[in-house]
Amino acid sequence: MWFKHLHLYRLHESAAIPAADLETALAEQAARLPGSSEARRLGWCPPAGRAGTALLHELQGQRLMTVLRQERLLPAGVVREEVEERGADIEAREGRKLRRKEKQELKEQVYEELLPRAFIRSQKVDLWWDTRRNLIAINSSSRTRAEEVLDLLRETLGSLKVTPLATQTLPMRAMTQWLAEEDSRPASMQLGDQVELKAKGDDGVLRARQVDLDSDEIQQLLAAGRQASRLALEIEGRLSFVLHDDLTLKSLRFSDALIDEANETEDDGDAIVRLEADFMLMTQTLADEIEQLIGWLDGEASTASLQGSA
Structure with missing residues (x-):
């Protein structure tokens, strides 16, 4: 769950x-x-x-x-092989090369036949x-x-x-500051051991795992102009995750204490009771930490225009 x-x-x-x-x-x-x-x-x-x-x-x-x-x-390879085989048969039988349009039509026919x-x-x-x-x-x-x-x-x-969901301060800007300035980090935040640093030019992306994010090497990369597009964080020892520059949270890990608390819930072997108990404990934790994260990013951004509507 x-x-x-x-x-x-x-x-x-x-x-x-x-x-x-x-x-x-x-x-x-x-x-x-x-x-x-x-x-x-x-x-x-x-x-x-x-x-x-x-x-x-x-x-x-x-x-x-x-x-x-x-x-x-x-698989595309299966379709391609069947198209090539049928196309070769047609060309041998009719003594001519198939036109591009004919090959596309043959591909569509093969796809429709094989799909079911x-x-x-x-x-x-x-x-x-x-x-x-x-x-x-x-x-x-x-x-x-x-x-x-x-x-x-x-x-x-x-x-x-x-x-x-969008925030007043862009996650990339905040993550870069948290990496570069220890004093800027909220009291309940701890850095993890993963980071992705993007260069402003064409120097590509640098990804590092199981590293000390306060090391001189990381600080030198930041001083050279790289910005953090992903950063592993932990909040109050309850939840850890990798924050992305689009505010996506990935690789969520809930603390052992929280999992133990969930396991202490009596469910009498009822899978529905277990599902709902875990769901409630998980969402209570996530809701609190998401609100805290939004606060760290100076609140939610204005939504003057709606992007998703029907």
Whole structure:
């Protein structure tokens, strides 16, 4: 249940939709196998997997939903080989070279014929909706996957106005300052051991792991004009993560004390009770630390224009 990555979004002009109405809407977009002509399909599935049937879990204003992404795997190499073989047969039979347009049409034909026989790969992506703070967070390492989930939620609700969470101070500027000036670091923050430094020119990107971020080598790189685009941080010994320059949180790790606290919850072997207990403890921690992070970045940026709407 514990999230590993978070893409954060601010929800705007949100009318509260009752949980019962939301679950009905989710059911209308429930997951099903892709049709024979569909390369991929997204739909809602129970967050508890086989242990439950509910598409929505809501506790104290915190909502948990899960998307099942199913994609047919049709390697480009398989299509290319079949196209080449069929094309060679046609050219030998007709004694001529296929035109470019004919080859493209043949490729499309082969793709359509092979797609229904392709294997299906499934991936689940969790969505956390904090109705108290109008915050949506998606547990995915990929921004593209997160946007796909938002598109499905938009389709499910009929409209959805969201923008990626943004702060007054750009994360890159703040991370660079925290690295360069120890006195600028908030009292509850500790640096981790990972960093990504970008150069202003064409000198590329430098990535370092398991390093002392206060070392002379790092300070020299900063003095030369490099800026931090990723930085490993730990907050109050409760949560560690890698902060990215787009405010994405990756490689989330919750403290052993927090995990132990979760494990102490009595669930009597009930998977739903365990899921919901872990979810509540996790979201309480994440909500507090996200608010703290926003404060470190001088508050949330103004959202004069909405980027996500329907």
